Amino acid sequence: MAEIAPARLADLTTLRTGAAPERMLDATTTDELVESLRDTWSRGDEWFVLGGGSNLFVGDEPFEGTVIRVLTTGIERLPSPHPGRVRLRVQAGHNWDDLVAYTVAHGLAGIEAMSGIPGTVGAAPVQNVGAYGQEIQETLVEVDLIDESTGEVQTVPASELGLGFRTSVLKHHYGGAPIRRAVILSVTLDLAEVGEAGRPIGGEQLRRALGISAGERVSLADVRERIRATRAAKGMLLNPDDPDTTSAGSFFQNLIVPETVAAQLPPECPRWPVEPDQDAATVIPLESFDGYVPPARTTRPDVKVSAAWLIENSGIRKGFRLPRSRAGISTKHALALTNRGGATAGELAELARYIQARVHSEFGLLLQPEPVLVGVEL
Incomplete structure (x- = not known):
């Protein structure tokens, strides 16, 4: 654990806002990260951990507490119990896109469509990051984390993280606290060994993004290259020479609404059904089972609605700014709020x-x- 002179959070976050906090610690190993957290919790400080700073919006007033920078790195290759697959245990502070580059270089499939997403590996399950039809929950096996309530390090299977659309039990949603206050120390993924040869792309959303037809074979390297180019064209690939990337990515979430609500929107509004769990189990206590199994309930699926379309069709165009403001909508993507300097x-x-x-x-x-x-109200 190394206590350092606090740096301005504006220099450590992609939105470029925030003063220096009261206290700052650097953790470059797992042991240092655990020690830093336990020390901070024992002091009773307000706190948060900082990885890549790409999904953080910090207020203008100094944070009265401790910021712990997660700087741990490393990839460990492990056997998988499934034939043709490999497991990777990755330290929380490892750069996410560097991990994707590693998997592509080693012919491991499962996260290549998430190329170019900024941030660190430890933040990925918290947000259940995803792009172009892939989400981390599809390959996530487990995480090692430390729980604030006990200070103990635990290995937690992915099934206990409450992973959903851009959420988990660890996520701090606006206006509420996370269900479980804990910090991820490492992440274990299970990936398919596919090598360098091209292969068919199964997901329709990814095929559309790549501009390919069903059955067309594409290598992992080609997928990564095309996805990064697509993100760059939208201002969603960090680039110090592009002011449209001085953002936190998509500032607003796509909405999940009942089908009846979506039906009231204009028909041209993009929407996608959110499929219900077809494998949901009905549990009947054995002592009360009388031989009758109730019929399965049929529910109409919720619908995901495009927030970008709603913004643009409310009259706010790309590049929009309020008068005399140095904040503006990206000129490339309506969902990105950018710091124009x-x-x-x-x-x-x-x-x-x-x-x-x-x-x-x-x-x-x-x-x-x-x-x-953090320190901001909407």
């Missing part, structure tokens, strides 16, 4: 509230922020 958190929050109000006024839906907000 020296913007305060207050300016970005003002723009976010304006967007929420316009969408709510036009469509009756309230957009929710995707980044973790």
Whole structure:
């Protein structure tokens, strides 16, 4: 554990906001990370961990607590119990895109469509990151974490993380606390060994993004290259020379709404069904079982609605700025709020509230922020 002179969070986050906190610790090994967290918790400090700073929106006032920078790195290759697969245990501070590059270089499939996503590996399960039809929950086996309530290190299977659309039991949602306050130390993934040869792409969403037809064979390297190019064209690939990337990525989440609500939106609004769990089990206690099994309930699926479409069709275009503001919508992607140079958190929050109000006024839906907000109110 190394206590360092606190750095401005504006220099450590991709939205470029935030003053220096009261206290800052660097953890470069798992032991240092565990020690830093236990020490901070024993002091009773307010705290948060900082990885790549790409999903964080920090307020203008100094954070009165401890910020722990997770700088652990490393990839360990492990056997998988499944033929033709390999497991990787990756340290929480490892750069996510560097991990994807490693898997592609070694012919391991399962996360290649998530190329170019900023941030660290430890943050990926918290958000259940995904892109172009892939999500980390499809390959995640387990995580090692340390729980604030006990200070103990545990190995937790993916099934206990409550993984859903951009959420988990570890995520701090706006307006609420996480169900479980814990910090991920390492992540274990189970990936398919496919080598360098091309292979058919199963997911329709990924095929559309790659511009290929069903049955067309594409190598992992080609998938990665095309996805990174697509993200760059949308301003979603970090680039110091592109002000559209000075953002937290998609600032607002796509909405999950009942089918009846989606039906009231204009037909041209993009939407995708969220399939219900077809394998959900009905549990009947043995002592009360009388031979009757109730019929399965049929439910209409919820629908995912495009937040970007709602924003643009509420009258807010790419590149929009409020008067005299240094915050603006990306010129490439309506979902990205960007710091155009020296913007305060207050300016970005003002723009976010304006967007929420316009969408709510036009469509009756309230957009929710995707980044973790620290010292900021919307």
